[in-house]
Amino acid sequence: MLGVNARRLRIPRDAVLGDERFVARFQPYRAHASREVPRREARRALAVIFRGAITRVARNASIVEAFRERYPLADIARYLDLHPSTISKIAARAGARS
Numbered sequence: 001m002l003g004v005n006a007r008r009l010r011i012p013r014d015a016v017l018g019d020e021r022f023v024a025r026f027q028p029y030r031a032h033a034s035r036e037v038p039r040r041e042a043r044r045a046l047a048v049i050f051r052g053a054i055t056r057v058a059r060n061a062s063i064v065e066a067f068r069e070r071y072p073l074a075d076i077a078r079y080l081d082l083h084p085s086t087i088s089k090i091a092a093r094a095g096a097r098s
Contacts, residue, residue: 043070049065
């Protein structure tokens with residue numbers, strides 16, 4: 001029977017469960033894996049959307065593109081290591097948030 005504290009236990013989404021040997025097998029894959037999981041097949045990965053966007057203008061155009069592909073602003077901000085309000089302002093200036 002589970003105690004009260006056991007019901008509060010939360011397992012991280014990215015956890016690999018198993019013995020030490022099993023978990024060690026996945027470490028090389030986890031280091032190179034994207035944390036992003038597209039919600040639908042037609043949506044391109046953020047890495048694809050931002051590929052080659054090395055200037056601010058190109059980055060901002062890619063932000064608008066990602067937003068139009070229905071990525072949440074928080075996901076775009078996390079990917080670019082920017083504050084969500086920065087992403088929101090860029091999208092709003094481009095008219096993407098209407």
